[in-house]
Amino acid sequence: MVQQxxxxxxxxxxxxxxxxxxxxxCARGAxxxxxxxxxxxxxxxxxxxYGTNGSGKTSLLRMIAGFLAPRAGSLSFSGEPDEQAEPASxxxxxxxxxGLKANLTVSETVDFSARNFGQLDTMIDLSVLGLAGHGxxxxxxxxxxxxxxxxxxxxxxxxRPIWLLDEPLTALDxxxxxxxxTLAGYHLQCGGLILAASHEALxxxxxxxxxxxxxxxxxxx
Amino acid sequence: MFRTVETISAYYANPQRFMRLAGxxxxxxxxxxxxxxxxxxxxxxxxxxxxxxxATVRIMFVHVPAAWxxxxxxxxxxxxxxxxxxxxxxxxxxxGRAAAPIGAVFTLIALMTGSLWxxxxxxxxxxxxxxxxxxxxxxxIYLGYMALxxxxxxxxxxxxxxxILAIVGSINVPIVKFSVDWWNTLxxxxxxxxxxxxxxxxxxxxxxxxxxxxxxxxxxxxxxTRMQMEILRQRARARQMxxxxxxxx
Amino acid sequence: xxxxxMSLCHQHMLLAWRSxxxxxxxxxxxxxxxxxxFGLGPELALLRKLAPGLxxxxxxxxxxxxxxxMFQADFEDGTFDQLALLPMPMELIVxxxxxxxxxxxxxxxxxxxxxxxxxxxxxxxxxxxxxxxxLMGAPALTLLGAIGAALxxxxxxxxxxxxxLVMPLYVPVLIFGATGSSRAISSGGEIxxxxxxxxxxxxxxxxFMAPLxxxxxxxxxxx
Numbered sequence: 001m002v003q004q005x006x007x008x009x010x011x012x013x014x015x016x017x018x019x020x021x022x023x024x025x026c027a028r029g030a031x032x033x034x035x036x037x038x039x040x041x042x043x044x045x046x047x048x049x050y051g052t053n054g055s056g057k058t059s060l061l062r063m064i065a066g067f068l069a070p071r072a073g074s075l076s077f078s079g080e081p082d083e084q085a086e087p088a089s090x091x092x093x094x095x096x097x098x099g100l101k102a103n104l105t106v107s108e109t110v111d112f113s114a115r116n117f118g119q120l121d122t123m124i125d126l127s128v129l130g131l132a133g134h135g136x137x138x139x140x141x142x143x144x145x146x147x148x149x150x151x152x153x154x155x156x157x158x159x160r161p162i163w164l165l166d167e168p169l170t171a172l173d174x175x176x177x178x179x180x181x182t183l184a185g186y187h188l189q190c191g192g193l194i195l196a197a198s199h200e201a202l203x204x205x206x207x208x209x210x211x212x213x214x215x216x217x218x219x220x221x
Numbered sequence: 222m223f224r225t226v227e228t229i230s231a232y233y234a235n236p237q238r239f240m241r242l243a244g245x246x247x248x249x250x251x252x253x254x255x256x257x258x259x260x261x262x263x264x265x266x267x268x269x270x271x272x273x274x275x276a277t278v279r280i281m282f283v284h285v286p287a288a289w290x291x292x293x294x295x296x297x298x299x300x301x302x303x304x305x306x307x308x309x310x311x312x313x314x315x316x317g318r319a320a321a322p323i324g325a326v327f328t329l330i331a332l333m334t335g336s337l338w339x340x341x342x343x344x345x346x347x348x349x350x351x352x353x354x355x356x357x358x359x360x361x362i363y364l365g366y367m368a369l370x371x372x373x374x375x376x377x378x379x380x381x382x383x384x385i386l387a388i389v390g391s392i393n394v395p396i397v398k399f400s401v402d403w404w405n406t407l408x409x410x411x412x413x414x415x416x417x418x419x420x421x422x423x424x425x426x427x428x429x430x431x432x433x434x435x436x437x438x439x440x441x442x443x444x445x446t447r448m449q450m451e452i453l454r455q456r457a458r459a460r461q462m463x464x465x466x467x468x469x470x
Numbered sequence: 471x472x473x474x475x476m477s478l479c480h481q482h483m484l485l486a487w488r489s490x491x492x493x494x495x496x497x498x499x500x501x502x503x504x505x506x507x508f509g510l511g512p513e514l515a516l517l518r519k520l521a522p523g524l525x526x527x528x529x530x531x532x533x534x535x536x537x538x539x540m541f542q543a544d545f546e547d548g549t550f551d552q553l554a555l556l557p558m559p560m561e562l563i564v565x566x567x568x569x570x571x572x573x574x575x576x577x578x579x580x581x582x583x584x585x586x587x588x589x590x591x592x593x594x595x596x597x598x599x600x601x602x603x604x605l606m607g608a609p610a611l612t613l614l615g616a617i618g619a620a621l622x623x624x625x626x627x628x629x630x631x632x633x634x635l636v637m638p639l640y641v642p643v644l645i646f647g648a649t650g651s652s653r654a655i656s657s658g659g660e661i662x663x664x665x666x667x668x669x670x671x672x673x674x675x676x677x678f679m680a681p682l683x684x685x686x687x688x689x690x691x692x693x
Contacts, residue, residue: 029376031462067554068693088555097548101481103488115477116556154552358638365635372625381690382621386635389617389683393639396672400642404649 011159013191016078017043019064019162024073026059033059035072036214041207046184046194048202048221051211057197058095060211061164064195065093077162093164098151102140106131109139110153117158124156130175145173152176155183163187165196236452239312243449250445254438261435264428278425284334286433287327288352290440291359292394294324297444298366299391302384312448314380315455317387318370319447323440325363331356351405355398362390474558475566482570491539492578495532499579502528503586514591521590522600522655526648528586529579529604530640533611536575537636538629540567540619541688554692560685564616568681572612580604596655603654606666607647609673613680614639620687643672 018040025035033056041047049057062068064075066087077090100109106126114122126132129149139147148171155163168180184194184204196202209218265282298317305313335353336346347353369386373379486492506524510516544550553563583604584597592600618636622628650665 062693065551065555067551089557091555093551093555095548095551097546097551099548099552101485101543101547101549103485104481108484112477112481116474116481116552118471118474118557120473358641361634362638365631365638368631368634369621372622372628372631375624375693378624378690378693382687385683385687385690386621390638392679393642396642397638400645404645407649407653 011190013043013159013161015043015191017161017191017193018078019193019195020076022074022076024060024063024075025071026056026063026068027071028059032071032213034211034213034216037073037211037216039209039216039218041193041195043191043193044188045207046188046196046202046205047207047209047218048205049195049197049209049211050199051197055211055213057211058166061093061095061166061195061197064162065091065164090160091162091164092155092158092160093166094151094155094168095166096170098147099154100139100147100150102138104139105136106139106142106150107135109150110157113154114157117154119157122157124153128156128179129153130179143173144171145176148172149176149179152179152183155187159190161192163192163194163196165194167198168196169198169200169202236312236315236455240449240452243445246445247449250438250442254435254442257431257438258435261428261431264431268428269424280334280338282429282432284331284338285429286436287331287334288356289433290436291324291328291331291356293437294320294327294440295359295362295387295391295394297440298324298387302387306381306384306388311380312452314384315448315451316444317366317383318380319451320440320444321363321367321370323443323447325360325367327436327440328356328360328363332360349405351402354405355401358397358401359394362394366390471558471562474556475562478553478558478563478566479570479573482567483574485543486539486571486574489539489543491536492574495536495575496578496582498532498535499528499582499586502531503589506590518591518593521587521592522596522651523648524590525583525587525592525600526604526644526651529583530611530644532579533576533615534633534636534640535629536571537615537619537632538622540571540616541623542619542628545623545691550688550692554689560688561681564620564681564684564688565677568612568616571616572608576608576612580608593655596651599654600651603647603651603666603669606669606673607643610643610669610676611640613673613676613684614643616684617680617687620684620691623688623691643669646672 020040021037023035024037026033026037033054037060039047049060051057059068063070064087077087104112110124110126114120114124126135129152131146131150134142134146139150142150163184165180169177172180181203187194188204188206194204196205205221207218207220210216265279268279268282297320301313301316301320303313304310305317332353335356339348339350339353340346366383366386369383370379373382503524506520507517510520541550544553554560556563558566580601583601584594587597587600588594615632615636617639618632621635622632625631646665646668650662650669653665654662
C-alpha cells in the first residue's frame with residue numbers, strides 16, 4: 001500500500017462540493033436522447049451511470065464537461081471559490097479515446113501533460129502507473145493496457161474535483177483496474193466526486209444511476 | 222427601428238409561424254415575380270440597339286442584374302447566419318442553406334453572360350478583368366459554403382459551422398474585391414479594352430432596373446420555396462425519429 | 471499561461487516533425503517546382519520572369535495541403551477533448567497551435583524557397599525580398615488556414631474541403647504577396663513598402679480575428 005503523499009497530491013477539495021442536475025434534457029441533432037434528469041452528487045460520492053447504448057451516458061458526461069449544451073434544464077456545481085468558472089477548470093474527462101500521441105515517448109507525454117496543465121513542478125513516478133522503465137518507449141509501441149494506464153497520468157498531474165470517466169474499465173488490464181480503483185478511492189477520500197459511465201460493476205461506486213429516456217432511476221449502494 | 226426588426230424576426234423565428242407566413246406569401250410572390258419579369262422582358266425587347274455594340278448589349282440586361290444578385294444573395298446569407306447564430310433563430314440556418322445554390326447559379330450566369338458579352342469585343346472567351354475575377358472568387362465562396370453543409374453529418378454542427386463560414390466569407394468579400402481591383406489596375410496593358418458599359422441613360426437604365434427587380438423577386442420566391450421544402454423535410458425526419466424513439470421504449 | 475502556450479506550441483512542432491510532415495511538405499514544394507519546366511518549357515528567361523509568382527503559388531498550395539493536420543489529428547485521438555479542458559481559452563490554443571504549425575511547416579518551406587527559386591533561374595539578389603514578403607504574409611496564411619482547418623474538423627478526408635474553404639481567404643494575400651515580390655524583383659530588389667505594409671496589416675488583422683472564428687468553429691465541433 002503506497003503512501004498517499006508519495007504519489008497522489010494530497011489535496012482537500014471543499015466539503016461543500018456538489019454537482020446537481022435539474023430537469024436536464026439532452027438532444028443529439030434531431031434525436032431526443034434523454035429528458036427530465038434530476039440527480040445530485042456530493043463530495044465523496046461516486047455515481048456509476050448505467051444505460052443501454054444510445055441512452056446518453058457519454059452525452060451526459062460531455063455535457064458536464066461543458067462540451068455540449070443541454071437542450072433544457074440546468075447543471076449546477078458548487079464548492080469551489082470561483083463558482084462561475086468554466087467546467088474546464090474543475091473537470092477531468094477520460095473518454096473512449098486515449099488522448100495519447102503515438103509519436104511521443106512515455107516521459108514526454110507525462111512531461112507535456114504537466115506543462116499543458118500548467119503544473120510545471122509536478123513529477124510523476126512512472127512506477128505508480130506500472131510503467132517504470134518505459135520512460136523512453138514510444139507510446140505507439142505500448143500495449144492497449146499500458147496506454148490506458150498512461151492515460152490516467154493526468155489524474156495525478158492536475159488535481160480537479162470532478163472526474164468524468166467514460167467506460168473506465170475498458171481495455172484496462174488487471175494492474176490497470178487495481179490502479180483506477182486505488183486512485184478513485186483516494187480521490188473520494190480527498191472529497192472529490194466521480195461520475196463514471198459503465199457497463200460493468202464499479203467497486204468504488206457509492207451510487208448508481210440508470211438512464212432511460214425520461215424515467216431514470218437512482219439508488220444508493 | 223432595430224427593435225422592430227428584432228421583434229419581427231423573433232416572431233418568425235418559430236418555424237411553424239414562419240411556415241404560415243410562407244404559405245400565405247408563396248402564391249402572391251410568384252405571381253408578382255412572373256408579372257415583373259414579363260414587364261422587364263418587354264422593356265428589354267424594345268430597347269434600341271446600342272450603336273457601339275449592336276444587339277449583344279442585351280446580354281448586359283442579364284449579366285449586370287445577375288452579378289448584383291450574386292452579391293445580394295451572399296449578403297442575405299450573411300444576415301441569415303448572423304440572425305441564426307446570435308439570436309439563435311433556427312429559420313436563419315434554413316434561409317442560408319436555401320439561398321446558397323440560388324446565389325451560386327446567379328454567379329454562374331453572371332460569369333457565362335459576361336464571357337458571352339465580352340467575346341466579340343475581346344476575341345477570347347475569358348479575360349481576367351476585375352469584375353469577372355471577383356465574381357469567380359465569389360463562386361468558390363458559394364461552393365465552399367454548400368460543400369460544408371454537405372460534408373458535416375450532424376445537422377446542428379453543420380448549421381453552426383456554415384454560419385461561421387458565411388460570416389468569415391462576408392468579411393473576405395470586400396477584401397477580395399479591393400485586392401482584385403488593385404491587381405487589375407497594375408497588370409492591365411492599355412490595349413485591352415475594359416468592360417465597356419453602355420451609357421446609362423433612361424433608355425437603358427429603366428429596363429435594367431426592372432430586370433434587377435425581377436431577379437430580386439425571383440431570388441426571394443425561389444428561396445422561400447426552398448425554405449418551405451427544407452422545413453417540411455426536417456419535420457418528416459423529426460416525425461420518423463420520434464416514431465423510432467417510441468419503438469425503442 | 472505563457473508556459474502552457476509554449477508547451478502546446480512545442481508539442482505541436484515536435485509531433486509535426488516526428489510524423490514526417492515537414493519532409494512531406496518540403497518534398498511537395500520541390501516536386502511542384504520541378505514539374506513547372508516540363509509544363510512551361512525550360513526557357514530560362516521565361517522561368518525567371520514567372521519565378522516569384524510560381525514560388526508564391528506553390529508555397530501556398532503546400533501550406534493548403536498541410537492544413538488538415540492542424541487540428542484533425544487531435545480530434546481523431548481524443549486529445550482535442552483534453553485541450554478543451556486546459557486552463558487556457560480556446561483562442562489562445564488556436565494561436566499556440568498556429569505558431570507551432572508555422573515553425574514546423576512554414577519555416578522549412580521558407581528555407582527551401584531560395585533553392586527552389588534557383589531551380590527556376592531566379593536572380594539571387596532578389597531572394598531576400600521574396601522571402602521577406604512571404605514572411606510578412608505568413609501569419610495571415612497560417613491563421614486563415616486555421617479557420618478552414620477548424621471548420622472542416624470533424625469531417626473525414628477533409629483535405630480538399632479545407633482547400634476549397636481557405637482558397638478565397640488566400641486570394642488577397644496571394645495578390646499582394648506575389649505582385650509585391652514581382653514588382654520588387656523587377657525593380658532590382660528595392661522593397662515595395664506599400665505592399666509589405668498591406669501584407670503586414672492583413673497578418674495583424676488575421677492575428678486578432680482569425681482565432682475568434684477558429685475557436686468558435688472548434689467549439690462547434692466539440693460536441
